[in-house]
Amino acid sequence: MPMKSYRAAINEAMAGEMRRDSSVIVMGEDVSGGTGAPGEDDAWGGPLGVTKGLHTEFGPTRVLDTPIAEGGFIGAAAGAAVTGMRPIVDLMFVDFLGVCFDAIYNQAGKFRYMFGGKAETPLVVRTMYGAGLRAASQHSQVLYSLFTHVPGVKVVVPSNPYDAKGLMIQSIRDNDPVVFFEHKAMYDEEADVPDEAYTVPFGEANVVREGEDVTIVAIGKMVHLANEAADNLANDGISCTVIDPRTVSPLDEETILEEVEATGRLVVVDESHPRCSMAADISSIVAQKAFKSLKAAIEKVTAPHCPVPFAPELEDLYIPKVEDVEAAVRRTMA
Amino acid sequence: MQLSRDELLSAYRTMATARHFEESVFQNFSDGKIPGFVHLSAGQEATAAGVYMALDERDWIATTHRAHGQCIARGLDLQETMDEIYGATTGVCGGKGGSMHIADLDKGMLGANGIIGATGPLAVGAGLSARAKGENGVAVAFYGDGGSNQGLIFEAYNLANIWKLPVIFICEDNGYAEATPSSYSVAGSQVARANGFGMPAVEVDGFDFFAVYDAMREAVERARNGEGPSLIHIKTARFYGHFVGDAQTYRGDGEIDKLRAEKDCLNMFREKVVETGLLTGEQLDEIFEEERARVADAASAAQVAPRATEADLMTDVYASY
Ligand SMILES: Cc1ncc(C[n+]2csc(CCOP(=O)(O)OP(=O)(O)O)c2C)c(N)n1
Numbered sequence: 001m002p003m004k005s006y007r008a009a010i011n012e013a014m015a016g017e018m019r020r021d022s023s024v025i026v027m028g029e030d031v032s033g034g035t036g037a038p039g040e041d042d043a044w045g046g047p048l049g050v051t052k053g054l055h056t057e058f059g060p061t062r063v064l065d066t067p068i069a070e071g072g073f074i075g076a077a078a079g080a081a082v083t084g085m086r087p088i089v090d091l092m093f094v095d096f097l098g099v100c101f102d103a104i105y106n107q108a109g110k111f112r113y114m115f116g117g118k119a120e121t122p123l124v125v126r127t128m129y130g131a132g133l134r135a136a137s138q139h140s141q142v143l144y145s146l147f148t149h150v151p152g153v154k155v156v157v158p159s160n161p162y163d164a165k166g167l168m169i170q171s172i173r174d175n176d177p178v179v180f181f182e183h184k185a186m187y188d189e190e191a192d193v194p195d196e197a198y199t200v201p202f203g204e205a206n207v208v209r210e211g212e213d214v215t216i217v218a219i220g221k222m223v224h225l226a227n228e229a230a231d232n233l234a235n236d237g238i239s240c241t242v243i244d245p246r247t248v249s250p251l252d253e254e255t256i257l258e259e260v261e262a263t264g265r266l267v268v269v270d271e272s273h274p275r276c277s278m279a280a281d282i283s284s285i286v287a288q289k290a291f292k293s294l295k296a297a298i299e300k301v302t303a304p305h306c307p308v309p310f311a312p313e314l315e316d317l318y319i320p321k322v323e324d325v326e327a328a329v330r331r332t333m334a
Numbered sequence: 335m336q337l338s339r340d341e342l343l344s345a346y347r348t349m350a351t352a353r354h355f356e357e358s359v360f361q362n363f364s365d366g367k368i369p370g371f372v373h374l375s376a377g378q379e380a381t382a383a384g385v386y387m388a389l390d391e392r393d394w395i396a397t398t399h400r401a402h403g404q405c406i407a408r409g410l411d412l413q414e415t416m417d418e419i420y421g422a423t424t425g426v427c428g429g430k431g432g433s434m435h436i437a438d439l440d441k442g443m444l445g446a447n448g449i450i451g452a453t454g455p456l457a458v459g460a461g462l463s464a465r466a467k468g469e470n471g472v473a474v475a476f477y478g479d480g481g482s483n484q485g486l487i488f489e490a491y492n493l494a495n496i497w498k499l500p501v502i503f504i505c506e507d508n509g510y511a512e513a514t515p516s517s518y519s520v521a522g523s524q525v526a527r528a529n530g531f532g533m534p535a536v537e538v539d540g541f542d543f544f545a546v547y548d549a550m551r552e553a554v555e556r557a558r559n560g561e562g563p564s565l566i567h568i569k570t571a572r573f574y575g576h577f578v579g580d581a582q583t584y585r586g587d588g589e590i591d592k593l594r595a596e597k598d599c600l601n602m603f604r605e606k607v608v609e610t611g612l613l614t615g616e617q618l619d620e621i622f623e624e625e626r627a628r629v630a631d632a633a634s635a636a637q638v639a640p641r642a643t644e645a646d647l648m649t650d651v652y653a654s655y
């Protein structure tokens with residue numbers, strides 16, 4: 001199988017679906033870049049190059065550079081989706097959701113239910129999340145739990161290139177609004193990715209490894225941390241299960257509960273804050289539904305309850321680390 | 335043009351500091367000494383100098399991600415501004431903000447901002463404060479050509495106008511928003527848009543300090559007299575990319591060389607003041623070199639300024655879990 005980057009996997013998924021289905025369109029700020037400028041078209045291909053080549057292949061009626069007007073063009077994407085198109089819109093940094101959230105949670109996210117099941121809104125909102133690039137407080141947040149809170153919105157957080165491609169194809173073919181989270185520090189990560197189209201279903205967690213002592217549920221980029229921690233802990237004879245939910249809404253409760261029932265211990269690793277995050281949410285589900293099988297208090301490994309700081313020394317302290325995961329696992333074993 | 339020699343010297347000094355500052359940030363960012371993303375305002379110094387010269391300590395400003403030059407024009411401490419960009423604890427925001435969030439409330443600077451369009455409503459709020467204080471202060475909102483398309487900006491136009499607030503909207507149009515030219519992204523004209531909300535507006539040559547200053551003085555006078563908001567559309571250009579590292583293939587062949595050669599606001603200022611005998615070339619050269627040295631010193635100091643430690647992470651929060 002060919003090795004491809006996370007970036008290339010997502011790009012390939014979009015290009016393939018655009019070839020297959022003429023109702024798939026792409027909109028966003030500089031998804032081409034250079035429209036109407038004296039120099040090159042497709043000059044950027046997205047802020048970090050994820051849509052590169054789409055404008056060149058599919059032209060300006062299917063790949064639209066937008067003005068900076070997220071409330072406008074994401075609202076328009078919701079309108080286009082409910083009337084027959086399959087728009088993929090780029091919210092760029094998820095931190096920008098404040099200027100356009102309505103289109104996602106009150107419009108697209110409500111149509112199916114509120115209109116008595118008569119509406120389909122196949123909208124994909126692509127967005128970048130996560131700290132580590134020294135991008136400071138308004139360009140580094142995680143925020144997928146905000147969308148997860150809202151019924152009607154599906155939330156996808158791929159942790160590797162293979163899942164990214166399969167989940168993107170599923171997102172485009174899905175008839176509900178999907179917010180697709182791409183960790184901006186993962187674009188250059190490579191893995192085997194098949195050339196042909198395939199889907200990864202929503203609501204099916206990936207059990208990355210199976211162990212006997214502790215279950216670690218980790219999301220997005222945190223899956224790598226969990227794996228590394230599990231490797232290190234194995235040297236000390238502690239064996240961990242690592243679960244990657246892949247989609248946080250719908251969430252594969254069944255797999256998480258089954259694995260926790262087997263080990264009796266849970267650590268949740270989430271790059272978000274401790275309150276009202278996926279870490280808090282998954283902990284509460286397990287506390288409620290697998291209470292009797294728990295041998296230790298649930299541990300959460302999260303960023304602290306503060307905005308993402310700019311100073312590199314502080315940002316490094318802010319982001320969860322492998323050692324934090326190891327320590328949390330050891331606490332459940334103490 | 336009613337500026338004294340001292341004021342002219344000071345305007346030139348602001349532009350010179352701002353230029354050296356950006357050239358220094360460009361170099362040191364390229365050398366890996368500055369973390370994150372930086373958006374440089376080189377080429378746009380006449381905006382900073384012209385707008386801020388017409389303001390005083392009563393006034394508030396909310397500005398954009400491209401704000402280093404404006405921070406200098408507003409009189410933020412040069413070293414603290416530089417330190418912030420390097421992420422040092424001696425930075426004006428303790429290193430927690432960085433280039434995109436430099437702010438100094440004591441100086442009326444509500445900050446650079448990472449959210450395009452956020453500045454419009456913030457300035458409307460500052461306009462309410464200014465009016466309540468009764469000192470005839472004004473509030474200024476900066477945004478780019480790209481930012482002018484954000485719905486928040488139109489909401490701010492409307493609010494400022496129905497309440498006749500002392501707000502000045504500055505659309506600093508450098509021709510591009512990231513890689514997208516304003517010729518593609520902006521429907522209608524900035525002036526007509528403002529007029530549509532019942533607000534006076536002018537377009538000015540942003541390479542000409544005097545044009546910017548004159549327009550701003552008029553807008554400030556109107557606002558201080560209780561005559562309400564207005565808009566200035568400043569046409570300018572940036573010498574660098576959207577951020578340092580932008581390959582800029584969307585720009586035309588020779589576009590930047592031509593700008594630097596023909597549309598450098600520092601050179602245009604010099605031609606004007608030397609030609610009319612107000613200042614001499616030697617005076618300007620001296621300032622230019624003084625500021626070069628001052629900026630270089632600030633950059634060296636920023637590199638060795640103290641950095642944050644664990645104790646700094648959870649300060650200025652009201653709760654932790
Ligand atoms: C709400 C929001 N959308 C998008 C962005 C990403 N972004 C940062 S700067 C920029 C371009 C801004 O262009 P303009 O307003 O013309 O200012 P300039 O960069 O030219 O100074 C964009 C799209 C953002 N920071 N905030």
Ligand SMILES: [Mg+2]
Binds near residue numbers: 478479480508511
């Ligand atoms: Mg611009």
